[in-house]
Amino acid sequence: MPDIAIKVEQLSKSYFIGHKRQERYTALRDVLANKAKALGHRLLHPFKGTEGVMFTADTTEEFWALQDVSFTVKHGDRVGIIGRNGAGKSTLLKILSRITEPTKGRVELYGRVASLLEVGTGFHPELTGRENIYLNGAILGMSKGEIKRNFEAIVDFAEIEKFLDTPVKRYSSGMYVRLAFAVAAHLEPEILIVDEVLAVGDSQFQKKCLGKMEDVGKEGRTVLFVSHNMAAIQALCSRGIVLNNGSLINNGDIAESIFCYNQIGRQPKQQFINPNNLCITNITVTPVDIVIARSNAAVKIIINFYNPKLLPSCYLNMVIENSEGLVLIHLRTDSFDVYPSFTPGDHEIEIYIERISLRTGIYTAWFRLFCNAGDIYEIADSDTVMFEVMGNQVGGVIEVPYKWYLDGKILNCN
Amino acid sequence: MNNRVLVIEAGRTELHYWKDLWRYRELFFFLAWRDILVRYKQTVIGIAWAVIRPLLTMIVFTVVFGKLAKLPSEGIAPYAIMVYVAMLPWQFFANSLSEASNSLIGNANLISKVYFPRLIIPTSSVITSFVDFLISSAILLVIMVWYQFWPTWRIVTLPFFTLIAFLASMGVGLWLTALNVKYRDFRYIVPFIVQFGLYISPVGFSSSIVPDEYRFLYSLNPMVGVIDGFRWAILGGESNIYIPGFLLSLTVTLFFLVFGIMYFRKTEKKFADII
Numbered sequence: 297m298p299d300i301a302i303k304v305e306q307l308s309k310s311y312f313i314g315h316k317r318q319e320r321y322t323a324l325r326d327v328l329a330n331k332a333k334a335l336g337h338r339l340l341h342p343f344k345g346t347e348g349v350m351f352t353a354d355t356t357e358e359f360w361a362l363q364d365v366s367f368t369v370k371h372g373d374r375v376g377i378i379g380r381n382g383a384g385k386s387t388l389l390k391i392l393s394r395i396t397e398p399t400k401g402r403v404e405l406y407g408r409v410a411s412l413l414e415v416g417t418g419f420h421p422e423l424t425g426r427e428n429i430y431l432n433g434a435i436l437g438m439s440k441g442e443i444k445r446n447f448e449a450i451v452d453f454a455e456i457e458k459f460l461d462t463p464v465k466r467y468s469s470g471m472y473v474r475l476a477f478a479v480a481a482h483l484e485p486e487i488l489i490v491d492e493v494l495a496v497g498d499s500q501f502q503k504k505c506l507g508k509m510e511d512v513g514k515e516g517r518t519v520l521f522v523s524h525n526m527a528a529i530q531a532l533c534s535r536g537i538v539l540n541n542g543s544l545i546n547n548g549d550i551a552e553s554i555f556c557y558n559q560i561g562r563q564p565k566q567q568f569i570n571p572n573n574l575c576i577t578n579i580t581v582t583p584v585d586i587v588i589a590r591s592n593a594a595v596k597i598i599i600n601f602y603n604p605k606l607l608p609s610c611y612l613n614m615v616i617e618n619s620e621g622l623v624l625i626h627l628r629t630d631s632f633d634v635y636p637s638f639t640p641g642d643h644e645i646e647i648y649i650e651r652i653s654l655r656t657g658i659y660t661a662w663f664r665l666f667c668n669a670g671d672i673y674e675i676a677d678s679d680t681v682m683f684e685v686m687g688n689q690v691g692g693v694i695e696v697p698y699k700w701y702l703d704g705k706i707l708n709c710n
Numbered sequence: 711m712n713n714r715v716l717v718i719e720a721g722r723t724e725l726h727y728w729k730d731l732w733r734y735r736e737l738f739f740f741l742a743w744r745d746i747l748v749r750y751k752q753t754v755i756g757i758a759w760a761v762i763r764p765l766l767t768m769i770v771f772t773v774v775f776g777k778l779a780k781l782p783s784e785g786i787a788p789y790a791i792m793v794y795v796a797m798l799p800w801q802f803f804a805n806s807l808s809e810a811s812n813s814l815i816g817n818a819n820l821i822s823k824v825y826f827p828r829l830i831i832p833t834s835s836v837i838t839s840f841v842d843f844l845i846s847s848a849i850l851l852v853i854m855v856w857y858q859f860w861p862t863w864r865i866v867t868l869p870f871f872t873l874i875a876f877l878a879s880m881g882v883g884l885w886l887t888a889l890n891v892k893y894r895d896f897r898y899i900v901p902f903i904v905q906f907g908l909y910i911s912p913v914g915f916s917s918s919i920v921p922d923e924y925r926f927l928y929s930l931n932p933m934v935g936v937i938d939g940f941r942w943a944i945l946g947g948e949s950n951i952y953i954p955g956f957l958l959s960l961t962v963t964l965f966f967l968v969f970g971i972m973y974f975r976k977t978e979k980k981f982a983d984i985i
Contacts, residue, residue, distance in 0.1 A: 311983065394718060394825040396982040403718040417823045420744060422751040427744075434740040435824055437733075463751070 300406060301487055301518040302369040302392065307401035309362040309387055315355045361387040363542040364401070369520070369535075371407075371486075374513040376533035376550055377522045378557045383539040385522045389413060389491050392520070407486025407518070410437060415493045416476035421465035425456055425475060428464050432479045446482040453504070454478035474501060481508045488512055489520045506532055526554055526620065551658045555619050555682060574665065576601040579678040581661050584648075591655055591687035591695040597647040599663045599678060607674060609635040613664040614647050618657065618693060653695045656687045727827055727975075734826045741834035745809075746841060764801060764846040768794045768853075775914040787945045788857050794850055795944045796913040796937045799875040802843040803933055804904045809835035810883030811890050811900045818985045828978050829971075832887045836879050843872075850944075862946035871939035874963055878932045881966030884974045891985055892977070912937050917952070925955055932966065935959020 362384045369375055377385050390396045392403060393411035418435040419428050429450055433443040451457050454475040456467075464472065477493065490509065506528055513519045513532070523529050529536070529550065536553025538546035538560075546556040577600045584594040597614065616625035627647060629636065645663075663678040689695065700707035716726060750756040768790060775781045776789035810832040814821065817831050854860070890896040911933045912920075920928050928934055935956045942951045 390982065391718065395822065397979045398718065398720050400720055405716040405718070406714070409716075411825070414819075414823045418820055420748060422748045423744065427747065431740055431744055434737050435820065435826065437826070440736055 299370050300368055300404075301371045301373065302406070302520075303404040304368070304392075305366050305402045305404075307362055307365045307388070307391065307403060308360060308399050309384075309391060309396070310358050310360045310399045312356050313359050315357065317354050360542050362391075362398075362539075365539070365542075365544045366401075367537055367544060367547050369518055371518055372513070372516045373535055374509075374519045374521065374533045376529035376536045376553065377520060377539065378524075378526075378529060378536060378553060379539035380560060382541075384542045385539055386413070386491060388539065389489055389520070389522060392489060405487065408437075409487045409489065410480070410483040410485035411489040411491070412436075412477075412480040412493055413489075413491045415473050415480075419464055419472070419476065422463055424463055425460045425467070428475070429479055432476065433482075436480060436483055437485075438483060442484075450475075450478045450482050453481060453508070470498060470501065477501075477505055481505070481512075485517065487518045487520070491522045492524065502528065526557075530554060551619060555658060555660065558619065558621050559680070574601065574603045574607065574667075574674045574676045576663065576665070576676050576678040579661070579663055579681050581681055581683040589652060589683060589685045591685055591689065592651045592653060592697070595649045595652040597649070597661060597663070599645045599647075600642065601645075601665065601676065601678075602642050603638055603674070604640050605672065605674075606637070606639055607665075607667045607669075607672065608637040609667065609669045610638065611635065611666040612645065613666070614661070615664075616654075616659055616661045618659055624654065624659070624693060652685060654685045655692050655695050656685060656690050657693070658682060658684050731827045731829060734830060737826055737830050738834050738837060741830065742837040742841065745835070745838045760842060760845045761849060764794075764797060764842075765849060767801075768797060771797070771914055781915045781919075787859065791850075791853060791857060791859055792916065792941065792945065793914060794853060795940050796911075798843060798846055798850065799871070799936045799940050800908065800911055800913050800933060801846065802839050802875055803879050803936075804907070805839040805842060806836045806879035806883050807886065808900060808904060809839060810879070811886040811896055814887045814891050814981065815894075815897075815985065821985050822982050828981060829884075829974065832883050832974075833880065836876065836883060839879070840876065861944050864943045864946055866943075868940070868943045871936055871943060874939070874960065875933075875936045877967050878936060878963040881963060881968075881970040882932075884970035885966060888970075888974045888977045891981055907931070907933065916941070917955075925952055926958065929955030929958040930962060932959045932963040935963070 365384075365388065377388065379385050387396075389411065390413070391398050392405070393409065393413065395411075395413075416432070418432050420431065423431065429447065430440070430443055433446075434440070438446075451460065454471070454477075456471050456475055459467065459471065464475075467475070473493075488509070493505070502525075509519055509521065509532055519532070521529065521533060533550045536546065536548065536550040537544060538553050538556045540560055545560075546553050579597070579599045581589070581595060581597050583589040584596055589595050610629075612629040614625075614627040615623055617623050660680045660682050662680045665674070665676050667674040687695065750759070753759070755762070771793045772790040775793070781789075813832045813835045814828070820826075820831075821828065886896055886900060890900075911931060917925070917928065917934055917938055929952070936959065938951050938956060938959075
C-alpha cells in the first residue's frame with residue numbers, strides 16, 4: 297500500500313494513577329507492614345512489575361489517555377489534530393514518534409518520521425547558537441553532513457546571523473524559538489509531526505512557520521499538525537481529526553472537524569423527547585429554486601414540531617452562526633410584537649430569507665421555541681443543522697450589493 | 711520514497727533498534743562533545759582542569775599511602791607510578807559510573823520529547839570519561855619520563871585491558887542508570903559505591919598484598935582484574951597477573967555487560983512514562 301503514510305488501528309494507551317488514602321496520621325506500623333508486603337512481592341515475582349499493584353489502602357486507577365483510535369493518513373495529506381486540553385493529542389503524537397509505547401493497538405508508518413514536539417529540544421543554554429544548531433540537528437536525526445549543507449538556510453530562516461557565537465542563554469525568547477524552529481524546519485522527513493509549537497512567537501514568526509509547513513506539504517510530504525489556533529489549522533490543513541477524552545470523534549474535512557470541535561462542551565440543547573412535552577422533530581435549511589445555497593439567494597428554513605398541550609404566547613428564535621459560534625443572524629418574532637399560540641398537535645414553521653447575505657462558508661442554524669405563560673413553561677431547542685453557502689466571492693462573512701466607480705465610470709456591480 | 715514500513719505495537723521487540731543505533735551513530739559523539747564543551751564553558755583554566763585533577767590525586771595518594779602509610783610498591787617501580795597506573799582505569803570506571811547513572815535523568819527533557827535509541831545516552835557519558843582517560847594517559851607518559859621508567863613490550867596489550875575497563879563501565883553503568891530512573895535512591899548509592907570502591911580496589915596498594923586464600927574471591931570486583939592487567943602491561947618486571955582471578959573478573963564484567971544491556975532494553979520502553 298504505497299499510498300498510505302500512517303495507519304493507526306485501535307490504538308490505546310493507559311496510565312496508572314494513584315490516589316492516596318487521606319489519613320489523619322501515618323502509623324509506623326502501617327508503613328512497615330506495607331514495605332514488607334512490597335518486598336515480599338518483589339522477591340516472589342522478580343519479573344513482574346509493581347505497576348498497578350498497591351500494598352496500602354491507597355487506590356490505583358487505570359486512566360485511558362487514548363482509547364481505540366483508528367485512522368489512516370495518505371502521503372501528502374495535511375491533517376490537523378484538534379481537541380480540548382487533555383483529549384489525548386500529545387499522547388497520540390508521542391506514540392507516533394516512538395517516545396512511548398502503546399498499551400494496545402498498532403501503528404504502521406511508511407516513511408521517515410520527524411517530530412517537533414517541543415521547541416528547542418536538546419538546546420543547551422551554555423552552548424552558542426552555532427553549536428546548538430549542530431547539537432539540535434543531530435538529536436532530531438540529521439547527519440553532520442546534512443546539517444552542514446543546510447546551515448546557511450537555517451541561519452537565514454532564524455535571522456540570528458549576528459548572534460551565532462553567543463551562548464543561547466543570552467538570546468531573547470523570540471530568537472530562541474526562531475532558531476529552534478529553523479533547525480526543525482530543515483529536516484527532510486517523509487512524515488512531519490508538529491505539536492503546538494506556534495503557541496510561542498509573534499505573528500510574523502507564526503506566519504513564517506506556517507508558510508514553511510505549507511511548503512513541506514506541497515513537496516508531497518505528509519504533515520500532522522496539532523494546534524489550538526483554528527485559523528492556522530484551517531489555512532494549512534485539508535483534513536481534520538478531532539479527539540475528545542481519548543476517543544476519536546471526527547475524521548474528515550477540516551471545516552467539518554472544526555465545527556465538531558466547537559460543539560464539544562457546548563451546553564447541550566435541551567431535547568425533550570417525552571411526548572408530554574414540546575418536541576421539535578425536524579429542522580431543515582433549503583435554498584429556494586436552486587440546489588445549493590448561494591450568496592444573496594433565497595433560502596428557507598423549515599421547522600417541524602409537536603406539542604401535546606396548548607401553548608399560548610410563544611417566543612420564536614432563529615439563530616445562524618459561523619463555524620466558530622459567532623452569531624451572525626438572529627431573528628425573533630417578539631421583535632415585531634407577535635406572540636403566536638399553538639394548539640395541541642403538529643406544526644410547521646417556515647422562515648423565508650429573501651437574500652442570504654453570507655459569503656462562501658459553512659454555517660449552522662438552530663431554532664428555539666419558548667413559552668412562559670402563567671403555569672405553562674416550555675422551552676425547546678432544535679438540533680443544530682449545518683449548511684454551506686457557495687459563491688464566487690471569497691473572504692469576509694457578509695455579502696452586500698455593491699458597485700465600483702473608477703473616475704466616474706462604472707467598473708462592475710454585484 | 712523507500713518502501714520501509716515501521717510497525718509500532720505493544721510489547722513488540724524492535725528489530726529496528728540495532729539498525730537505528732547505527733543510523734544515529736553520530737549522536738554518540740555529539741552528546742559526548744556537548745558534555746565536554748559545557749564542562750569548560752566560562753571557566754578560566756578550562757581544559758587545564760583535565761590535567762590538574764588526576765595529577766593532584768596522584769600526588770595526594772603518593773604522599774598519604776606511599777610516604778605516610780608506607781605501603782609497599784610492586785617490584786622496582788616507584789610507588790607514584792604504581793598508584794597512577796591503577797588510578798587511570800579506576801577513575802575511568804568511577805567517572806563513567808557516576809555520570810552514566812545520572813545521564814538518563816539529566817537528559818529527561820530529551821527522553822520525553824525526541825526519539826532516538828536511549829542506549830546512546832549512557833554510552834556517551836562513558837565516551838566522555840574515556841576522553842578524560844586519554845588525557846590522563848598522556849600525563850602518565852610525562853610522569854614516566856620524569857622517573858626515567860621505561861615500559862616493556864607488554865605495553866602493547868594495554869588496549870585489551872582498556873577495552874575490558876570500557877565494557878565494565880558500560881555494563882554496570884547501563885544497569886545502574888536504568889535502575890536510577892525508577893528508583894531514585896541510586897543517586898545516593900552510586901557515590902557511596904564509588905568512594906567505597908576506591909579503597910577496596912587495589913589502587914593505593916598492590917593486589918599481591920591480599921592473602922592467597924582470599925585472592926580468588928577478591929577478584930569478584932571486576933576492577934581488580936583490570937587494574938592488575940594495567941599494572942602488568944605498564945610496570946613490567948615482577949608485576950604478574952593472578953590468572954584465575956583475572957578470568958573471574960573478566961567473567962563478572964561480561965555478565966554485567968549482558969545483564970545490563972538486557973535490563974536496559976527491557977525497561978527502556980517505560981522511560982518516557984516514569985522519568
